[in-house]
Amino acid sequence: MMTNLIAGLRAEGRRLTRSRKAILDVLEKSKYPLSAADVHARLKREQVAVDLVTVYRTLAVLKKLGLIAQVELGEGQFRYETRHGREHHHHIRCRGCGRIADLMLCPLKKLTALVERETRFTVEEHSLEFFGWCPKCR
Amino acid sequence: MMTNLIAGLRAEGRRLTRSRKAILDVLEKSKYPLSAADVHARLKREQVAVDLVTVYRTLAVLKKLGLIAQVELGEGQFRYETRHGREHHHHIRCRGCGRIADLMLCPLKKLTALVERETRFTVEEHSLEFFGWCPKCR
DNA sequence: GTGATACGTGCAAACAAGTTGCAATTGAGA
DNA sequence: TCTCAATTGCAACTTGTTTGCACGTATCAC
Numbered sequence A, B: 001m002m003t004n005l006i007a008g009l010r011a012e013g014r015r016l017t018r019s020r021k022a023i024l025d026v027l028e029k030s031k032y033p034l035s036a037a038d039v040h041a042r043l044k045r046e047q048v049a050v051d052l053v054t055v056y057r058t059l060a061v062l063k064k065l066g067l068i069a070q071v072e073l074g075e076g077q078f079r080y081e082t083r084h085g086r087e088h089h090h091h092i093r094c095r096g097c098g099r100i101a102d103l104m105l106c107p108l109k110k111l112t113a114l115v116e117r118e119t120r121f122t123v124e125e126h127s128l129e130f131f132g133w134c135p136k137c138r
Numbered sequence C: 001g002t003g004a005t006a007c008g009t010g011c012a013a014a015c016a017a018g019t020t021g022c023a024a025t026t027g028a029g030a
Numbered sequence D: 001t002c003t004c005a006a007t008t009g010c011a012a013c014t015t016g017t018t019t020g021c022a023c024g025t026a027t028c029a030c
Helices: A002-011 A018-029 A036-045 A052-064 A109-119 B002-011 B018-029 B036-045 B052-064 B109-119
Strands: A068-072 A078-082 A090-094 A100-103 A122-133 B068-072 B078-082 B090-094 B100-103 B122-133
Touching (some): A036 A078, B052 B068, B052 B078, B068 B122
Antiparallel strands (some): A090 A100, A122 B122
């Protein structure tokens, strides 16, 4: 949210701009993760003129600040969603219509520790996605 | 493996070709999932002349036949690995060097049932990937 | 408030991954 | 061996994402 945005940007000597606010705002309002093109289209719909390139650059900044998360759902593109006010969660995507729903669960705490022990990697993040058919497409 | 390949192809009125054998073979030999470009490079190294386009088309066929699985590891590209002789498993990828290791575990049976009940989707597949730092890059 | 400066933006162009159209080639059944 | 549809290679294209550069503008010091 805006407080975090300002603080995060400050901390890196970066600036708060109209575009950044607008892009974060679009993501905050969406119920599911958006692609760069999605964000761009929504900004246009709201009469906010921001270049697609700026959307990409801004998403990179917001991601680095930890304000948004990058998600891959088997589409060959990235999607982004806010972290603000949302619990850690995962997604399910319909193979028919592409509908995406949130799953407010994550039982991987213990598993992460196990993975670290087994592989000697330090786990920083994980992604868990389900794919299937929604009621309408079944 | 070849028997499955032949049977699968037959069943769809498709043919067994040198390229298809070679591509499946490359995937069988790899210890980690490969991108289309990786497969292409390895074929070239083995003096097997196959166009990159054919690699893409073949990967699509093998995937449809269920002989290989498509994996996304946060790189903005797809990777593929054989299913033959390998248990269902997941991966961990190093944020430093990109090294990919297999994780021979998957505790999601129960969770899948839970997801189906909650979302009313029919779950067909899931992906679970970890990201972190390998011992060398830490 | 004003000015200086480095960060941010738009536009065009480049890149990278993956796809498509089409003519030439080839596997597999008759 | 012949036939014919499936397969392949090549070129061109599409889509998603990144980069270079000149211009614009937040922010800080005064």
